[in-house]
Amino acid sequence: MKFVDFVRIKAIAGDGGDGCVSFLREKFLPKGPPNGGNGGPGGNVVIRATRDETSLKHVGHVCKAKKGQNGAGGGRNGNVGDHLVLNVPIGTVVREIEVEEEPRKMITKEEIQAEKEARWVLYPRAEDIQVPEGKPNFFKQAQRMMDEEDRYYRWRQRTKKGEPIHIDLTEENQQVVLCRGGVGGHGNPYFLTSDNRSPKWATRGRAGEIREFELEVKTIADIGLVGLPNAGKSTLLGAISNAHPKQADYSFTTLHPYVGTVDYADQYQLTVADIPGLISGAHRNIGLGHSFLRHVERAKILVYVIDISRSSPIDDLKTLQYELNAYKSGLTDRQSLIVANKADKVGTAKNNLEQLQAHVKGSIPIVPVSARYEKNVLKLTSVLRKEVERIRAIEIEEARKLEEAKEDDELV
């Protein structure tokens, strides 16, 4: 199965629907008033975070919303075009890429003329209407109106551009509009004036916005497991949580991140992310590379899963720490814990554990467990819970302080 956690997309909002030229036709009313409907606005491109998705593999490179419906006779306005809703996993970071605007080419008069003409919907034979001498040319008036409107839209685009979008979708159902659909065209009643009682033209809808984005999933889990291949991360996840990741006696069993939930008797829950194993040189893309670290980057606690029966667990720990720092410097300063796994292998385990303890000198707590035989895992889950509760409490307190500071600012 393909796992995609990074994509670049082009989001294209729908164009507005076209306005309609039409007149009321009734018996004994040969020249009824204009009644063409306006075009509907184009659909927006919206991005929404949901628990139902775990990767971005379903997101295409071009994401296009629908055009607005055209107006119709009898004053019927077109409907809004269907919005395109992109469902993405919670924890997706959305970054707008600023595309260099192409320098404006020299455009000829004919091109400008063609562009101007393309915006009109004309009544059959409207072009043939000769303007009698001395009468005002109503179509010219309408063109001037639209030139004015064009200027307004250009001005609005320039001034309302604002900051490029850069958001982090961290909550269920959080959604953001990436691109707005174009405005619908005017139906012919729009051009009705006291002099011109039967305007024979309407306008086409405006184009929808086009923008480019980078989407990156950074899983949000309380705990992130990191370890060399075969250290027993997936076995550990299976032992403590409701997840059943594949476990096997060869390297790189796990090919993509996996999140499990640990349930406690009192319904307390915390989430644990398991990622593919890291090896020395992962930052140079050796093995499966280190890009999967983005899925533990935001974990409150990093858990180093170390196979304590291997010849030198201290070197293994150093390798992991080196790779973590190569991915993002300072990542190893995060609250951490060492799980000394495979403690059931009595031969070397005891000696190695002592060496490891001497090496970290209490700076990182060490919990020996046997994931396969589920020994000491209850102790581990209670230690994890205590730490997560402590960090969550700090976070809530910080958020409260921030909120208070904001309120104070608003008062002043």
Ligand SMILES: Nc1nc2c(ncn2[C@@H]2O[C@H](COP(=O)(O)OP(=O)(O)OP(=O)(O)O)[C@@H](O)[C@H]2O)c(=O)[nH]1
């Ligand atoms: N004896 C013993 N074997 C274990 C223990 N935990 C895991 N194993 C075995 O170690 C092997 C690897 O386990 P996995 O859980 O697949 O290891 P992993 O760290 O997820 O490996 P990758 O996904 O390849 O990175 C399996 O054969 C497990 O049965 C343990 O506590 N004791």
Ligand SMILES: [Mg+2]
């Ligand atoms: Mg695994």
